[in-house]
Amino acid sequence: MSADFLYTIEVILNGLMAGVMYSLVALGFVLIFKASGIFNYAQGVMALFAALTLVGIQTGQIPFAHLINAIFGTNVHHFGWQVPTVLAIALTVGVMVVFAIIVERYILHHLVNQEPIILFMATIGLAYFMEGFGEIMWGSDIKTLDVGLPSGGSLWLEEYTLGWAAEGERYYGMYLDKLDMVASLVAIVLVVSLTIFSQYTTTGRALRAVADDHQAALSVGISLRTIWVIVWSIAGFVALVAGIMWGAKSGVQFSLSLIALKALPVLMLGGFTSIPGAIIGGLIIGVGEKLFEYAIGPLIGGATENWFAYMLALMFLVFRPQGLFGEKIIERV
Amino acid sequence: MTEPLQRMEAASKLLELKNIDLSFGGVKAISNISFDVMEGEVRAIIGPNGAGKSSLLNVINGFYHPQQGEIWFDGKQRHSMKPYQIAYQGIARTFQNIALFKGMSVLDNIMTGRFTHMHKNILWQALWKGPAEQEEIENREFVEHIIDFLEIQAIRKTPVGRLPYGLQKRVELGRALAAQPKMLLLDEPMAGMNVEEKEDMCRFILDVNDTFGTTIALIEHDMGVVMDIADRVVVLDYGRKIGDGTPEVVRNDQTVIDAYLGVSH
Numbered sequence: 001m002s003a004d005f006l007y008t009i010e011v012i013l014n015g016l017m018a019g020v021m022y023s024l025v026a027l028g029f030v031l032i033f034k035a036s037g038i039f040n041y042a043q044g045v046m047a048l049f050a051a052l053t054l055v056g057i058q059t060g061q062i063p064f065a066h067l068i069n070a071i072f073g074t075n076v077h078h079f080g081w082q083v084p085t086v087l088a089i090a091l092t093v094g095v096m097v098v099f100a101i102i103v104e105r106y107i108l109h110h111l112v113n114q115e116p117i118i119l120f121m122a123t124i125g126l127a128y129f130m131e132g133f134g135e136i137m138w139g140s141d142i143k144t145l146d147v148g149l150p151s152g153g154s155l156w157l158e159e160y161t162l163g164w165a166a167e168g169e170r171y172y173g174m175y176l177d178k179l180d181m182v183a184s185l186v187a188i189v190l191v192v193s194l195t196i197f198s199q200y201t202t203t204g205r206a207l208r209a210v211a212d213d214h215q216a217a218l219s220v221g222i223s224l225r226t227i228w229v230i231v232w233s234i235a236g237f238v239a240l241v242a243g244i245m246w247g248a249k250s251g252v253q254f255s256l257s258l259i260a261l262k263a264l265p266v267l268m269l270g271g272f273t274s275i276p277g278a279i280i281g282g283l284i285i286g287v288g289e290k291l292f293e294y295a296i297g298p299l300i301g302g303a304t305e306n307w308f309a310y311m312l313a314l315m316f317l318v319f320r321p322q323g324l325f326g327e328k329i330i331e332r333v
Numbered sequence: 334m335t336e337p338l339q340r341m342e343a344a345s346k347l348l349e350l351k352n353i354d355l356s357f358g359g360v361k362a363i364s365n366i367s368f369d370v371m372e373g374e375v376r377a378i379i380g381p382n383g384a385g386k387s388s389l390l391n392v393i394n395g396f397y398h399p400q401q402g403e404i405w406f407d408g409k410q411r412h413s414m415k416p417y418q419i420a421y422q423g424i425a426r427t428f429q430n431i432a433l434f435k436g437m438s439v440l441d442n443i444m445t446g447r448f449t450h451m452h453k454n455i456l457w458q459a460l461w462k463g464p465a466e467q468e469e470i471e472n473r474e475f476v477e478h479i480i481d482f483l484e485i486q487a488i489r490k491t492p493v494g495r496l497p498y499g500l501q502k503r504v505e506l507g508r509a510l511a512a513q514p515k516m517l518l519l520d521e522p523m524a525g526m527n528v529e530e531k532e533d534m535c536r537f538i539l540d541v542n543d544t545f546g547t548t549i550a551l552i553e554h555d556m557g558v559v560m561d562i563a564d565r566v567v568v569l570d571y572g573r574k575i576g577d578g579t580p581e582v583v584r585n586d587q588t589v590i591d592a593y594l595g596v597s598h
Binding site: 197200201202206208209211212213215219220222223230 | 394396415416417420421425426428432433434435436437441444445446448449451453455458459465468469508509512
């Protein structure tokens with residue numbers, strides 16, 4: 001095999017794994033959009049908040065330490081203990097469930113039957129509130145997230161593939177990030193279990209019912225409020241997973257909330273209402289931008305990854321506005 | 334009247350509305366309507382367009398909350414309740430413009446009707462073993478029974494959105510029946526159907542009433558159908574009750590005839 005061919009494969013694989021990371025964020029959007037028709041701008045901030053909370057709990061940080069110190073003139077920062085990773089994750093899931101309940105109780109409940117744009121504005125407000133709240137609660141410094149995920153490239157793979165190139169070519173083996181591989185596995189497990197849950201359980205059926213028709217769902221005894229809490233909890237859990245993966249990759253910092261913007265083109269490709277769409281859309285964008293950067297990037301000065309996804313999304317908006325898997329909107333005149 | 338007798342009479346009234354008033358802003362949809370539905374009967378609600386029939390059904394079902402009046406169901410007075418709580422009380426309904434879950438299969442649609450009978454919490458369901466699985470199997474059996482009853486075995490796995498109108502209506506009836514309701518509300522179950530489909534639907538409604546003993550309140554425009562299947566009829570016009578009684582009585586009531594023929598008010 002030629003080195004060029006092997007390198008292209010490496011680019012595609014890396015693209016697929018980058019795409020999985022985008023899909024993880026997009027998934028949270030789709031879940032909430034399907035169940036309540038809300039485009040949740042705060043999904044990215046939820047990932048940030050979840051990651052912050054996880055690090056905070058894990059390292060035994062005292063919440064609101066700065067605030068406490070400022071008011072009482074004390075100087076406390078840490079409880080002085082470390083919480084085991086598994087327990088910390090479980091506690092963070094608990095925090096996200098409480099968050100879901102608060103969102104339903106104090107925001108959604110009061111905005112039932114409002115225009116989508118109003119709900120959207122509410123989630124923008126929520127996003128900025130959470131960003132500020134997260135900062136007050138856990139501080140604004142960049143934190144390292146260590147949940148025992150592997151990092152760095154896979155040496156084994158590099159050595160294994162070293163001999164694949166043709167004799168005499170300069171080839172140093174395939175480089176794949178171990179963290180990306182774990183993230184892909186986790187994403188696959190997450191999607192499969194979500195799909196099974198929504199297809200074969202009572203609550204899953206109720207979720208789909210609410211997504212389809214609110215009135216009919218009420219008439220068979222499904223409480224919309226309970227369903228919304230469940231959906232936001234699941235979205236919070238997905239945000240936590242995304243937050244862990246992105247946080248482990250590049251540290252838990254406030255720019256993490258911007259990954260939400262990367263999910264937008266994914267949604268336009270995959271459609272706002274389709275879970276498989278979110279996955280496929282993410283993969284297409286991941287592979288597309290890596291391949292484009294590899295093949296065309298050098299010709300036009302590089303840095304194409306910053307805009308390629310958006311351009312692709314724009315083209316989709318023109319030719320297939322409902323996305324690859326979205327429901328086609330037909331209106332009768 | 335002696336006390337036990339009174340109690341017996343009270344028990345045989347499944348639903349009683351007393352002096353219901355409902356308005357939206359300045360528009361009065363229902364004014365001062367009282368009527369009752371006896372256990373086990375088929376009660377029809379008729380009236381010209383805009384008479385307040387659907388509003389009345391929505392009041393019973395809890396979608397609307399009347400400003401005035403009392404609602405008694407199953408011997409208890411109901412205080413402002415959410416629609417989903419009313420489903421738990423044993424009232425199931427169908428809608429005028431079919432409200433099915435279009436993306437889901439017939440089987441899944443009817444399974445959602447069992448929602449009020451499934452109590453295992455979300456953690457058991459997530460495990461998908463043990464109690465939740467057992468519960469799913471039991472309810473599934475019941476749903477298959479409903480599917481047999483409505484003769485829709487052939488379309489069990491079809492997404493509802495792809496079915497013709499008449500069959501969708503039947504699936505919606507199935508979903509309501511799956512709840513094993515004490516009372517079934519049908520909002521124009523035969524609207525838009527051809528003669529054959531109407532006959533089928535009539536047969537199912539009467540069968541439900543006979544075999545399950547379900548009390549039925551239905552809105553219908555087809556007078557022939559109403560006269561055939563209803564035990565008693567209540568007639569509305571402009572949000573008021575203008576007639577109440579057996580089909581025979583109502584048919585010969587001058588006010589009712591006037592309302593239908595459009596005598597000026």
